[in-house]
Amino acid sequence: MSKPASPSVSLIVSTYNWPEALNLCLLSIIQQKVLPDEVIIADDGSAIETKILIEKYQESFPVPLIHVWQEDDGFQLSRIRNKAITKASKDYIVQIDGDLILEKHFIKDHKVFSKKDSFVSGSRVIMNEELSKKLIRSNKINISLASKGLVNVFNGVRIPMLSRRMENYRQEDIYYLRGCNMAFWRNDLLKVNGYNEAFTGWGREDNEIGLRLIHSGIRKRIIKFSAIVFHIYHPEKTRAGLNINDQLMQNTAEEKLTYCEKGLNQYL
Template identity: 50%
Template sequence: MKHTPSCTLLIATYNWPAALEQTLLSIKRQVMLPSEVIIADDGSKEETTKLIAAYQTGFPVPLRHIWQPDEGFKLGQIRNKVIAAATGEYIIQIDGDLILHPSFVKDHVHAARPNHFIGGSRVLLSEALSQEIFKSKQAGISLFHKGVRNKFNALHAPAVARFIELFKKEKGLYNLRGCNMSFWRKDLLAVNGYNEQITGWGREDTELVIRLYNKGIQRVFFKLQGIVYHLYHKEYDRTSVLKNDEVVQEAIENKLTWCEKGVAQYL
């Protein structure tokens, strides 16, 4: 019988408690719960802390909140702090602006393979549908809702996905979404987690995956499962991307498997 690993669900958030609440509600509806949920908070204000405290009472699994002061966009750093604190063998990573399909955690855990990581996709929701969800706190979304974009990503057929996986191996950096990924914790520790040299929006996940590839960790084919619905928001400032691309290029050219400033400093 296949071992079912203990699992930490890592949620990154910053100053959007209304969206985070939708994420937490969708976790409560999971058919398979994680062992624990840890919120990686990159400097949110008191309103987010109060929301989390309200949900900690009666939440079906331990709900922890790790916060750092707001010193600009330092997503890699707060994720490293959560990775260090996590008790799960397996870490599923999402953002706090997602609504999870009820089988989301189950899909990730069942698709986990030794020496592999998972990079999933997302379903984009329109601004109008997102606002409707905030008002109604509706329980479910499907590909038939008006305002659900890229509907193929909303198809849920894990048995079909497992069949396709027999013939198709996922490679490269195509369609990497840091909002929907999962890893064995030991593999993250082996490459020292996220590179904190990357600050500002963009490329922290790409650079991490390059080091995982260089370490021999492969990617699982993960379509038709692990569905997340992304609540609409305006795009982030992307002026940091060019600077962060230089760090990515260094990892590629030098075949790096380790970053100097990573998760080890919090262990």
């Protein structure tokens, strides 16, 4: 039996007012062993410096680099991700944050791991403040597991042959998701109407969309030992609205919801 064809990939990169980190992220995308087919920057209201950076990269970027921007209206990650998803033209959407440095096999690993009727969440390696500042100052993305300043080194071990064996790891734990490293089939996102824009402020939007996908029959899979990312240090964002978001997520769980009213349909 022939192996299914590798999907075309839209890489969505969320960012907000941190062009120094986004610069390292874009450098790491360029150096991928397998490039995505397009990159879409989901910009939640950044100032002009981010626009200038993206325009500079657009002059020579190896694949289409699309900038989707919205006015700054507080933390509106669900909204800008939906707008970016509607601009995506490829079958498979890999989603990251702009404060990540991608290991050079990141896109290749996600393509190999992709499987119909499922969505994927990966993990991240945490870099401390000192290492993060050093990389930003030097404009370098050279990181190894021996680098001083990595907190959870185990998440950086890459052994692709083990990834399939670990795909059911913590499968029943909906809180075990990393929105900064996820992948979906575009048609599955359309089916559940994308992210729920009732979620504002930090937290739970990724868990909630995961619940709706699961309720729709889309299986959650975890990618370990592959698709590795390194997280650039920053202070934690405020969690002021988390109680409200927790209530929204609980409603999705109790009602077994598969669709949100305020989602992708606004932009299609």
